[in-house]
Amino acid sequence: MKYHFSERDLEQIKDRGITLDVVEEQLESFKTGFPYLKIEKGAAVGEGIVRMSETECNEYAAKWEEFSKKGSKIVKFVPASGAASRMFKDLFAFLEAPYMEPTTDFEKKFFSNIESFAFFGALNEACIKNENGSDIAALVKEGEYKRVVKNLLLEQGLNYGWLPKGLLLFHKYNEGPRTAMEEHLAEGAMYARNENGTVNIHFTVSHDHLPFFEKLVSDVLPLYEKNFGVKYNISFSEQKPQTDTIAADENNEPFRDGGKLLFRPGGHGSLIENLNEIDADVVFIKNIDNVVPDREKAITVLYKKTLGGVIASLQEKIFKYGKMLESGSYTIDDLREIIGFVQKVLMVRHHEIKDMEDSDLAMYLLKKLHRPLRVCGMVKNVGEPGGGPFLAYNEDGTYSPQILESSQINMKQAEAKSAFENSTHFNPVDLVCAVKDWNGVKYNLPDFVDKNTGFISEKSKSGKVLKALERPGLWNGAMSDWNTVFVEVPIETFNPVKTVNDLLRPAHS
Template sequence: MNFSEKDILQIEEKRIATNEVEEQIGIFKRGNIKVNITEAATIGNGISQVDSAEKRELIDYYNEARENHSIIKFVPASGAASRMFKALHNFNDNFNPEKHELREYLDSTGDSDLRRFFNHIEQLPFYEHALKKAKENHSEYDDISHDARYKVLVKTILEPDGLYLSNLPKGLVPFHKYQLHIATAFEEHLLEAANYAEVDGVAKLHFTVAQGDREKFENEWREIRERVEEKTGIKFEIGYSYQDPKTDTIAVDKDFEPFRTEDGELFFRPGGHGALIENLNQLDEEIVFIKNIDNVVTEDALQNVVDHKKMLAGKLLKTRQKIHGYLEALEKGNVPSDKLDEIQDFVKEELYIRNVSNQDLFVEYLKDKLNRPLRVCGMVKNEGEPGGGPFLVKDKNGEISLQIIEGAQIDDENPEQARTAREATHFNPVDIVCSLKDHKGESYDLHEYVDEEMSFIADKTKDGKPLKALERPGLWNGGMAKWNTIFVEVPVETFNPVKTVSDLLKESHQPR
């Protein structure tokens, strides 16, 4: 690939090596590599089910142990709210109350979420604010038809002279209306973390945000700090980071040549949430809770979520303790054969790493398999929600392990692979607890445990022209492919994402 001096300067400004850009172009030419799923992970075969007695035991174990560990909650929060309000933007652009009735418009779209929005609009946390602003901006509001009022309300919710909610980061959209205040997802994450991430009276959280949004989050924190700290009785340490420009990826055209903007510059795109492995790698804490910004509950439903978070963390700490003990024994040497058998059984039966090989270097093999970052992932019964799923996956070396796989990674043209995918009983709600340090207290370099072949090519556009974009291996997909993984079933009540504005009308987002 012949890059001009101008190209090389542009690449260097992003702190990307030229050969890395060439490798990315090679991935486009190679195409997506589909994974080889051997089985869907199910209860008893990759996913464990915890009964009430064991759950209580794990919660107690975590409560007693957490003061001895450094803990942080990591929340990917760079997403904008624009997708959440997509149906409202379409309505704002296309509905004319002088030509159509609202009922006719809703019938024509067939959008049940939009219908629910208008049927229950008064229950939205920002309704009263929007109504007040609409009347301030439109003196004729009380004299126009009901359908025309809906149009004005939607304009007020979306546009700059109103609430401008779709321009906010999703984490700062009003989510829940309580008797005395309205809470954003950002605030609910703080309250949640106070219940399981607090150590010595302090809860640490780290939010990855879009550049330009950090000040908005900091302003929100200044507004709510007194209320949140008074309610929880603890202090908060809040950190922020951006997706590093060096994780951006080159885009190409249909001929696999670098895509160029109208002024002739190379076009780079953010590498997807998989690029956040860099942000995660910068953390110095031992134990990290990971959860998406839009998956929160109201305060009255919080205890159930907290209990299951502690249960997952208890499982992590217990498993980690066992792994560290095994590693210490292996490093001392002269391990009895019955102990080696025990360790091998643990690797196969609890970590689900199958096809153990390299018998000539058996001890070194076991050390390698045990000495890795560890994650315990909550899995929810599949009830039609979108999201990746848990599978047993065979890699190119013939080894089978537990992985979280997205639909786009599965070869649905292969009947056997498609059938296996349909057998999935659970999906990934991004409810993860991680251990990022080894048995000597040293941080893992997380880049070493990424499967780069799980990158994904997607078709996009720029300035009306088609292009191919490269997304790095997803944070909890290929980004953690070489971690040790445990899947545990958690109840669907712990998963309450807000993908559209109408999701705020669900019972789980309506404070009692």
């Protein structure tokens, strides 16, 4: 062993389903860090990003409608495990502030528009219950703004500071407000309906929040099934303890809290294990907070169907070419056609491909085709935080489309920094994935993870500094070795809720 572990440590590691080799590998990563990725260029329209006309969008949407009626199993996969606490960081700061009335622009905006929030009614009831019959208006009149916020965030009231985003009331309707989770139920019925009328939606949630999600589903499902004429199959999973990562101290030694090793969730990249267990042909992936009311959904639904149509069309060709190469029944002209598809459509390029013998070339092409496929919506860059689309190099010398975060790019290298700063699009997390091959066999998704990618961040625990290790992001390194196609989608399809005041934006209010 490179590190000293007690019998108690080894038992703790074993109980989590993690091997000692993996733990030591993670500790080494704290010392070595993760290598930057070599970039060929930023992806742009015509250079890795497909821009479609309205006619093409409608044609691909029709293609999806046709595909969805052919018996393939479609699943909507929604990462929903994060707590909403960051949404309310400004309001938590207000509770700690020395002043009693709204002072910052954020605080003033929140209180000036408080009646516009979908949770206003529930919050008002909580205030009446907990504040001796005083409603929000009465508390505000008395200058008791912090009491209102406490009833919103703390356990005595709505507990929004602890609940996940999926369970928060996001949007108003005449028949009553909807949570973010309910908006995904509605969305799923609009583009992820299976041939038999079933809508399969899978949410990844935290262990503590699971009972609350299950209760909400139990309460609302009959209503949505009636309204949309579908049958829902809702499932949940939790991030697996064996995907947690060990924390390190400032000297890159195992961090201990109360004498025990500290393990932390490995980030959303760990969800590749959850995704791998989904029985599906096609999977839509979208974050829990990127939803809008029904009146705004049309463009989102159109482009979801468009992306679905693109993946159906690509899969047809991949299956055709894959079977051809696997059987050995191909001509030189066939190889040329497949090369054109791999290089120009999948954008997988190898500088030495022209020097390969025919047999080696066929093996190379088969290997590149025999991978999971994803079509990713990309939005024009408007300064929103997040990763972006690039053409980046792989270990085998090829370069291909990748979604990279800023931490994966060497900002000290002029060309790489320029590529990042001049990137035209960013990643809104709008993916459609095809996870079976032409023989109907499901890919083992962890086989396609780039284990040399990850993130190291500094945190604290019990007043002590620690280093935390996150696995390759789900749509970054965890899908690094997938075939990837970027399609431009409108900014109107991207409406995340990062702060509570985002719910006041026109798309939400």
